[in-house]
Structures are given as structure tokens and as C-alpha cells.
Amino acid sequence: MADLRSSIAGITAPNPFWLASAPPTDKAYNVRRAFQAGWGGVVWKTLGEDPAVVNVSSRYGALLDANRQLLGFNNIELITDRPLDLNLQEITEVKRDWPDRALVVSLMARMEEAAWVGLVKRIEETGADGVELNLGCPHGMCERGMGSAIGQVPELVEQVTRWVKGATRMPVIVKLTPNITNILWSAEAAKRGGANAVSLINTINSIATVDLDLMAPTPTVDGKGTHGGYCGPAVKPIALNMVAEIGRNHVTADVPLSGIGGIGNWRDAAEFLALGAVNVQVCTAAMVHGFRIVGPMIDGLSQWMDDKGYRRLDDFIGAALGNVVDWNSLNMNFSAKAVIDQDLCIDCGRCHIACEDTSHQAIRVVAEGGKRRFEVIDQECVGCNLCFHVCPVPRCITMRSEDNGLPAMTWTQDPRNPLRAASA
Amino acid sequence: MNAVAHQSAPQSLNADLTPPLSALQAMVESARCLYCFEPACVSACPTGIDIPGFIRRIADGNVAGAGRTILSENILGGTCARVCPTEILCQQACVRNTGEERPVAIGRLQRFATDALMGKGGHPFIRAAESGKAVAIVGAGPAGLACAHRLSLLGHRVDIFEARPKPGGLSEYGLAAYKMADDFAQRETSFILALGGIAVHYGRTLGETLDLDALSADYNAVFLAVGLGNPRPLGIAGDDLAGVEDALAFIEKIRQGVAAPILGRVIVIGGGNTAVDAAIQALCLGAGEVVMAYRRGAAQMGATAWEQQLALTRGVIIKPWLAPKRIVGEDGRVEAVQFERTILADGVFLSTGEVIEVPADLVLTAIGQGLRADDLAGLAIDGGRIVVDNRYQTGRPGVFAGGDCIKSGLDLTVQAVEDGKRAAQAIDRFIRN
Ligand SMILES: Cc1cc2nc3c(=O)[nH]c(=O)nc-3n(C[C@H](O)[C@H](O)[C@H](O)COP(=O)(O)OP(=O)(O)OC[C@H]3O[C@@H](n4cnc5c(N)ncnc54)[C@H](O)[C@@H]3O)c2cc1C
Ligand SMILES: Cc1cc2nc3c(=O)[nH]c(=O)nc-3n(C[C@H](O)[C@H](O)[C@H](O)COP(=O)(O)O)c2cc1C
Ligand code: SF4
Ligand code: SF4
Ligand code: SF4
Numbered sequence: 001m002a003d004l005r006s007s008i009a010g011i012t013a014p015n016p017f018w019l020a021s022a023p024p025t026d027k028a029y030n031v032r033r034a035f036q037a038g039w040g041g042v043v044w045k046t047l048g049e050d051p052a053v054v055n056v057s058s059r060y061g062a063l064l065d066a067n068r069q070l071l072g073f074n075n076i077e078l079i080t081d082r083p084l085d086l087n088l089q090e091i092t093e094v095k096r097d098w099p100d101r102a103l104v105v106s107l108m109a110r111m112e113e114a115a116w117v118g119l120v121k122r123i124e125e126t127g128a129d130g131v132e133l134n135l136g137c138p139h140g141m142c143e144r145g146m147g148s149a150i151g152q153v154p155e156l157v158e159q160v161t162r163w164v165k166g167a168t169r170m171p172v173i174v175k176l177t178p179n180i181t182n183i184l185w186s187a188e189a190a191k192r193g194g195a196n197a198v199s200l201i202n203t204i205n206s207i208a209t210v211d212l213d214l215m216a217p218t219p220t221v222d223g224k225g226t227h228g229g230y231c232g233p234a235v236k237p238i239a240l241n242m243v244a245e246i247g248r249n250h251v252t253a254d255v256p257l258s259g260i261g262g263i264g265n266w267r268d269a270a271e272f273l274a275l276g277a278v279n280v281q282v283c284t285a286a287m288v289h290g291f292r293i294v295g296p297m298i299d300g301l302s303q304w305m306d307d308k309g310y311r312r313l314d315d316f317i318g319a320a321l322g323n324v325v326d327w328n329s330l331n332m333n334f335s336a337k338a339v340i341d342q343d344l345c346i347d348c349g350r351c352h353i354a355c356e357d358t359s360h361q362a363i364r365v366v367a368e369g370g371k372r373r374f375e376v377i378d379q380e381c382v383g384c385n386l387c388f389h390v391c392p393v394p395r396c397i398t399m400r401s402e403d404n405g406l407p408a409m410t411w412t413q414d415p416r417n418p419l420r421a422a423s424a
Numbered sequence: 425m426n427a428v429a430h431q432s433a434p435q436s437l438n439a440d441l442t443p444p445l446s447a448l449q450a451m452v453e454s455a456r457c458l459y460c461f462e463p464a465c466v467s468a469c470p471t472g473i474d475i476p477g478f479i480r481r482i483a484d485g486n487v488a489g490a491g492r493t494i495l496s497e498n499i500l501g502g503t504c505a506r507v508c509p510t511e512i513l514c515q516q517a518c519v520r521n522t523g524e525e526r527p528v529a530i531g532r533l534q535r536f537a538t539d540a541l542m543g544k545g546g547h548p549f550i551r552a553a554e555s556g557k558a559v560a561i562v563g564a565g566p567a568g569l570a571c572a573h574r575l576s577l578l579g580h581r582v583d584i585f586e587a588r589p590k591p592g593g594l595s596e597y598g599l600a601a602y603k604m605a606d607d608f609a610q611r612e613t614s615f616i617l618a619l620g621g622i623a624v625h626y627g628r629t630l631g632e633t634l635d636l637d638a639l640s641a642d643y644n645a646v647f648l649a650v651g652l653g654n655p656r657p658l659g660i661a662g663d664d665l666a667g668v669e670d671a672l673a674f675i676e677k678i679r680q681g682v683a684a685p686i687l688g689r690v691i692v693i694g695g696g697n698t699a700v701d702a703a704i705q706a707l708c709l710g711a712g713e714v715v716m717a718y719r720r721g722a723a724q725m726g727a728t729a730w731e732q733q734l735a736l737t738r739g740v741i742i743k744p745w746l747a748p749k750r751i752v753g754e755d756g757r758v759e760a761v762q763f764e765r766t767i768l769a770d771g772v773f774l775s776t777g778e779v780i781e782v783p784a785d786l787v788l789t790a791i792g793q794g795l796r797a798d799d800l801a802g803l804a805i806d807g808g809r810i811v812v813d814n815r816y817q818t819g820r821p822g823v824f825a826g827g828d829c830i831k832s833g834l835d836l837t838v839q840a841v842e843d844g845k846r847a848a849q850a851i852d853r854f855i856r857n
Binding site for chain 2: 067347
């Protein structure tokens with residue numbers, strides 16, 4: 001059995017699956033149920049100064065597939081709408097009852113040192129394991145100068161981090177917003193401010209859908225809507241890229257990182273860890289399935305690690321990072337060709353029409369005794385993978401790397417590159 | 425989505441054999457369609473409905489568009505969705521059979537879409553400008569109605585002459601009651617006629633109150649869609665006893681709501697879908713025991729494997745390898761049928777000479793229908809069907825024919841619709857020349 005114990009900035013947990021700061025971690029009732037279900041840690045729903053905020057009615061929007069499976073999720077909720085004292089008291093009790101689980105508290109305040117320091121001091125008294133600075137909420141709170149209004153300005157990220165670091169002995173995790181042009185600027189700012197770790201991504205500015213009867217964005221509040229924060233499976237690729245960017249940037253490479261965004265199963269989590277995250281945080285999957293979803297996540301990760309011979313998380317954390325390179329470092333001489341397993345093919349024709357209309361006219365249809373046979377024309381196939389992705393049958397189309405005998409050659413070395421002389 | 429699985433209670437005459445899909449079922453089932461490129465399911469539909477196209481529209485939430493897509497190729501798509509033997513047509517060809525052994529439920533999705541479109545009221549198509557031409561159609565069954573609709577769409581005026589008091593042909597008088605629940609044949613006909621440009625004249629019979637010469641003279645073209653009106657006689661001793669009845673006449677009474685309850689034992693002679701329909705409906709009417717006797721094996725039956733299965737699950741006793749020899753009775757009433765046992769030896773069907781007597785209170789004969797040729801004086805007939813060329817034209821210029829009365833494919837509603845549609849296109853070319 002693989003050892004799933006994990007640790008970030010000195011905060012330990014029995015497994016790397018944490019619940020992200022959000023409705024699932026809003027109060028003791030939920031968090032206790034989450035710990036019972038097996039979650040390794042939680043980041044408590046973001047606290048702010050009293051008086052507590054007030055939420056609107058109608059809060060969520062969603063992007064669904066044809067089977068109403070949720071692909072993306074969008075919300076216009078604010079931070080906790082419960083009194084600060086009540087939250088702090090519950091945090092104290094839960095931490096006392098669950099000493100082996102990670103309990104980190106998220107907070108947010110105006111761009112004033114006293115506000116941040118005041119909150120952090122109160123949180124420290126609960127015995128919580130650490131704090132996470134919410135510099136990412138992209139709706140509502142930013143209109144009041146908080147959340148992403150701070151997170152989008154690297155100087156402010158650095159300043160807030162420094163204030164909080166100066167006021168507490170607790171580890172400080174800075175949660176970054178993806179609503180920026182370059183994630184490295186805010187990640188580097190967090191490091192300069194003294195952050196012990198960063199977590200990302202917070203939600204992405206979005207309009208989930210437009211209600212074509214009301215002619216208003218969803219969620220709709222009395223006929224009007226506002227942009228919200230997007231999360232769920234659809235944002236995972238965006239998050240993975242930002243995680244990799246931070247991991248392969250020499251300035252931020254040593255900053256411990258908590259991966260967030262679209263994690264719904266063990267494989268998603270393993271992918272974040274492979275790109276250098278040391279643990280993961282989950283929100284949407286728990287909101288869709290309930291806390292029990294952590295069971296298959298833990299079991300799947302453990303099974304995969306056993307199959308691969310990884311005994312602990314460190315054995316593969318960051319293992320894929322070295323293979324994330326700039327386009328200019330790719331081998332121009334590498335060549336792959338699509339291969340169709342005729343025994344698995346069910347004759348749907350999707351590979352053909354996709355390649356024919358939008359790729360390289362490399363799959364021909366051969367009539368064969370009343371049936372059709374789909375054949376790859378090797379000379380035309382550029383190895384784009386389109387057919388491989390549109391084929392409905394698992395493993396029916398595979399991509400075979402060609403042994404063309406050519407040496408590895410990057411674009412900077414490629415004679416076809418008009419700027420080669422200049423860059424050489 | 426196998427209809428046989430739906431039913432736990434005995435079949436009732438007026439309840440749908442296969443219930444309509446709920447919105448949830450339609451969502452899940454439409455998402456199973458792979459939107460294949462030029463798929464086999466379309467080639468396997470005699471009317472060539474754009475199946476991936478209509479299913480995609482259902483998945484997109486455009487159910488009316490799905491219905492229009494279906495009806496643009498098959499104006500009787502609502503009936504076909506209910507009665508097509510999809511197990512030997514579109515669904516048999518669906519790629520989801522390979523690997524998953526479960527095709528997309530194309531027929532049921534087709535019903536979902538056509539029901540929704542018809543439920544909106546109105547008519548989805550608009551006639552082209554009046555051509556000034558008029559066509560006479562004989563017979564208001566599926567072939568006649570499909571031809572009329574297409575001709576009217578193309579701008580021609582149509583008069584349909586129908587012998588019976590109601591339109592629909594076998595959709596109204598022949599298809600099993602539980603396949604056409606809620607008076608569907610009449611609802612669909614009204615929907616088709618709502619296009620306009622079509623008048624139906626009832627009680628007008630070719631060969632009696634109408635003649636072909638006059639029709640040819642009065643109209644730019646004539647389309648014959650008379651179906652197969654003559655029950656084929658059994659031709660054995662005792663077939664004139666009371667209690668021996670043609671299965672189609674029996675079904676017709678059921679469909680028109682005038683069938684008497686059945687007490688006692690029933691034998692249905694025949695192995696086609698008509699025999700299956702008659703047998704199941706006899707059970708619905710209260711028969712104590714229904715035996716379907718066929719002179720060859722299950723593999724040779726005209727009824728599809730699915731229909732045979734349906735009969736078995738509804739309680740019909742299927743007895744293959746029994747050739748009827750004599751019907752015996754007392755006081756002019758049937759009491760039993762005597763069969764000879766048959767076998768298949770070296771590819772030849774032989775009688776073993778063994779005689780088996782099966783008691784019966786009612787005997788229904790379902791051994792096929794023939795053309796009522798006397799109505800059609802002057803037209804060439806071959807193999808019991810009107811002879812047409814590849815443009816549906818008979819030997820008489822300007823006289824076309826289609827549906828069951830010609831030999832075009834399987835004797836199915838969907839084939840009759842395709843014949844009607846293609847004949848309309850041929851007639852359009854003929855009268856515009
Ligand atoms: C019992 C039974 C069950 C069936 N079940 C199925 C099934 O489940 N699925 C399926 O796809 N198919 C089924 N069929 C076959 C299907 O009903 C026919 O293929 C289809 O109805 C043929 O259409 P048609 O228009 O050619 O002929 P018909 O439906 O027979 O219509 C012919 C019309 O012409 C009229 N007519 C006839 N002679 C004259 C005349 N001289 N003058 C004026 N009018 C005339 C008739 O009254 C009738 O209205 C079944 C058939 C039977 C008998
Ligand atoms: C393979 C691929 C290549 C693309 N290349 C370009 C490009 O060269 N320039 C550009 O402006 N957008 C490019 N796009 C983006 C598309 O124009 C489009 O903005 C994007 O795919 C989002 O639209 P869609 O998801 O609705 O298709 C590309 C998209 C794809 C999938
Ligand atoms: S990999 Fe791309 S180019 Fe090659 S056959 Fe597939 S779709 Fe066509
Ligand atoms: S997409 Fe896959 S299953 Fe479909 S025709 Fe191509 S190879 Fe066959
Ligand atoms: S073959 Fe099946 S999956 Fe493919 S288009 Fe037809 S119904 Fe859809």
C-alpha cells in the first residue's frame with residue numbers, strides 16, 4: 001500500500017486531498033462530515049471582518065454536457081456570511097477534535113494592514129494549522145477592493161503577504177487568481193512577500209450561460225446577472241498550465257504549491273502532483289457528489305501508485321515537470337502516425353470526416369463487401385491526433401511513433417527556420 | 425430499450441406496446457448517438473431519414489427541428505416510429521451494436537420528435553406555388569398519402585379516391601391496436617392533410633364507381649396505391665366452417681372497436697407479422713389459449729425474431745412444423761384443425777405423414793393477401809403485383825403505382841411511404857414535361 005501522507009509548508013495531512021475554501025468548508029457541520037469521509041484537510045471558507053457579508057438568491061450557473069454531466073461551474077457567492085466569532089469558535093472545536101487533519105483558514109480583508117493583522121491574530125488563537133490569503137475571488141468582493149482586486153496587482157500581493165507574515169507564526173499560503181496575463185508576476189510577488197506556499201487557481205471570470213427567455217446571464221437575480229467565478233472540470237487545463245509555469249520558473253520553482261482547479265478524480269490529482277503540486281484542493285467535485293467522492297480518489301491514487309511502484313508521493317511529485325518545455329525545444333524530427341485497429345473499429349466514420357474536412361485528408365474510406373474500412377494514408381498523416389481524440393472506441397486509434405532514423409533537432413537548429421542564424 | 429422488457433402486465437389493446445420516451449430517456453438516448461458520418465442506419469431506412477441529423481437536434485433541445493428533419497423524408501414518420509420493425513431496419517445497422525450490442529433506440533427517438541412536433545399544432549411545411557396541374561390518387565393508405573403530400577408540396581392539386589369510409593389504409597384497419605394507440609392513424613392523416621391542396625373522396629372504388637380511363641382523361645396523372653385487398657384463401661377442406669375467419673378481417677373489427685370478446689381456444693395459421701398481431705390481439709380479447717401454427721420452422725417465419733419473442737412473452741404458443749390439412753367441425757362450426765407434421769430434409773420441406781389434431785373454437789388464417797386484380801383491368805400484373813418501371817410508371821403512360829400493390833421491397837409501411845414519395849417526384853417530372 002502506497003504511503004499517501006502529505007505535507008505543505010510544514011502542515012501535514014494523512015493524504016493530499018483537501019477541500020478548498022468554499023461552501024463545503026463553510027461550517028463545523030460540513031467539515032466534520034468531510035473529515036469522517038476521509039478528507040486529509042480543509043481550507044475553511046474565507047473569513048472577513050464583521051459585519052458578515054450578505055449573499056443574493058440564485059448563486060450558481062453551470063455548463064452541462066448532453067447528459068447533464070457538469071463540465072463547468074460558476075458562482076456569484078461572496079465569502080462566509082456567518083459572524084466571525086461563530087466561525088472562530090467552530091474552527092477551534094473542530095481542530096481540537098481532529099488533530100491529525102490539516103485545518104487551514106482562509107481570510108480576506110481590505111488593503112489595510114490593521115484589518116489583515118487583526119484577523120490573523122484572531123485565527124491564530126483557534127489552533128488552526130495555517131492561513132490562506134484569498135487574493136482571488138473575482139466577483140463581488142473585488143468591487144469592494146478585495147480578492148482579485150488585490151491579487152491582480154503584484155505589488156499588493158507582496159504587501160499583504162508581508163503584513164500577514166509579520167503578524168503570525170503560522171505558515172502562510174497565498175491563493176492566486178488566474179485572471180491575470182502572467183501568473184509568474186503574482187507568484188513571484190507572493191514569494192517576495194514571504195509566502196510559505198502558493199495555491200492556485202481561484203475561479204475564472206465567466207458568464208456560465210445566457211437565459212434566452214429572460215435574456216440575462218445565469219445565475220439570474222431578479223432579471224439581472226453578473227459575471228461569476230468559473231471552476232469545475234473545464235478549468236483543469238488552465239490550472240495545470242499555471243502550475244507548470246510556476247514550477248519551471250527558476251524564481252518560483254522552490255515555492256511549495258497546492259494545486260486547485262477541476263480535480264474530480266485520482267487521475268486529475270496525480271496530474272497536478274506530476275507537475276509539481278504537493279497536494280490538491282477540491283471544491284466542485286465535492287459540491288456535485290458529496291464528500292464520499294474522496295473515497296474513490298484516495299483508492300485510485302493508491303492503486304495507481306502501487307501499480308507504478310511509487311511508495312510515497314515524493315516519488316512522483318514533479319516527475320512530469322522536466323518534460324514541460326518551450327515549443328522551441330521540441331524535436332522537429334519526431335513523427336507519429338495514426339494507426340486504426342480494424343478489429344475494434346465500429347464503422348462510425350468520425351475519424352474520416354474529421355480528418356477530411358478539418359485536418360489532412362489522411363483517412364480514406366474503402367468499401368469492402370458492404371462494409372466500410374477506414375485506412376490511414378501514412379504519407380498524408382501529420383500525426384495531429386485529431387482522429388485519435390474523436391474516435392468513440394477506446395484504443396481503436398493509437399498514435400505510433402515512427403522510427404525515421406533522424407536525429408533530434410529543435411526549431412532553433414532546423415534549417416527551415418528563417419531566423420536560425422540569428423538565434424544560433 | 426427493448427419494448428418486450430417494458431411489459432409485466434398482460435398486453436391491453438389500447439395501451440402503447442412501446443411507451444413514449446420521457447424527456448430524460450430521450451436526453452440519455454440521444455446522447456448515445458455518435459453522429460456518424462454517412463452511417464449505415466440511414467442506408468437501412470427505406471426512406472433515408474437523416475438519423476444522426478434528427479437525433480442531434482433532439483440532443484440540442486431542438487425537438488421540433490428533429491421532427492421536421494424526419495418528416496421531410498418520411499411524412500408518416502409518426503406511424504413508422506411506432507410500427508417499423510427497426511430490428512431489421514435502421515437499428516440493426518446502428519454502429520452501437522458492434523461492441524455494445526445495444527443500438528441507439530432510433531424508433532423511439534423518432535416517436536419522441538414527431539409527437540412533439542405534431543403536438544405543437546399546425547403544419548411544418550409550405551406548398552410551392554400552384555402548378556395548375558392535378559393528380560388523381562386511388563387509395564388513402566400510406567403510399568397514397570405520402571404521394572399526395574409530396575405532390576401537393578410541389579404545387580400540384582391532388583384528389584384521393586378511397587373505397588372505405590376512413591383514410592389510412594392498413595394503418596387504420598390492419599396495424600395492431602397497441603401499436604397505433606389513441607387513434608393515431610386518424611390524427612396523423614389530419615396532420616398530413618393540413619398542408620392543403622389535397623381532397624379525399626370516400627366511398628369511391630376503382631372498378632366500381634370509378635374507372636381508370638376517366639381518371640386518366642380528367643387528371644394530368646394517376647397514382648394507384650390500392651394495396652393488397654384480397655385475403656388469400658386457405659384452400660383446404662372445412663375452411664368454410666363457421667368460426668374460420670381471415671385474420672385481417674378479425675383485426676379490422678378490433679381496430680374499429682366492434683370485435684366481440686373471445687371465449688375458448690384460438691388457432692392462428694401463418695408465420696408472418698399479421699399472424700403474430702392476430703394472436704396477441706386474440707389474447708387481449710380474452711382467448712383462453714392461442715396457438716400460432718406455421719408449416720415451417722421459426723427461422724423461415726416472416727415474423728422477425730423480435731416479433732416472435734413478443735408473441736412468446738405475451739403467452740402465445742408457437743407451434744412450427746405443422747402444415748394445415750383439414751378443418752373439422754360439427755353442425756357447421758369449427759372444432760379442430762388437423763395438421764401434418766413437416767420436416768426440413770436436405771433443404772426440402774417434407775411431410776412426415778404424422779397427423780396432429782389441435783382443438784379450436786376460432787381459427788384465424790393469416791397466410792397473406794393478394795391484389796384485387798379485377799379493379800385494374802388492362803394493367804400488366806406479375807407475381808400478383810402491378811408491373812411498374814423504375815419511375816413507378818405502369819405500362820400505361822401517366823398511370824403510376826406504388827406501395828404494397830407493386831413489388832418494391834418489403835411489404836412495410838415505410839416502404840409504401842418511400843414508394844409514394846419517389847412516385848410523386850417521378851410524376852412531378854412527368855407532368856412538368
Ligand atoms: C395485419 C397487418 C399488420 C401489419 N403490421 C405492420 C407493421 O407492424 N409494420 C409495418 O411496417 N408494416 C406492417 N404491415 C404492412 C403495412 O400495413 C403495409 O405495407 C402498408 O399499409 C401498405 O400501404 P399501401 O398504401 O400500399 O396499402 P394499404 O395500406 O393497403 O392502403 C390501400 C388503400 O387503398 C384502398 N383501396 C384498395 N382498393 C381500392 C380501390 N379499388 N379503389 C379505391 N380505394 C382502394 C384501401 O381501402 C386502402 O385504404 C402490416 C400489414 C398487415 C396486414
Ligand atoms: C487547432 C486550433 C488552432 C487554432 N489556431 C488559431 C489561430 O492560429 N489563430 C487564432 O486567432 N485562433 C486560433 N484558434 C482559436 C479559434 O479561432 C477559436 O477562437 C477557439 O477555438 C475557440 O472557439 P471554439 O472553441 O468555439 O471552437 C485555434 C483553435 C484550434 C482548435
Ligand atoms: S493524426 Fe491527424 S492527420 Fe493523421 S490521420 Fe489522424 S486526423 Fe488525419
Ligand atoms: S472513429 Fe474509430 S470507430 Fe469510428 S470509423 Fe474511425 S476508427 Fe472506426
Ligand atoms: S449508426 Fe447509430 S450511432 Fe451512428 S448515427 Fe446511426 S443511430 Fe447514431
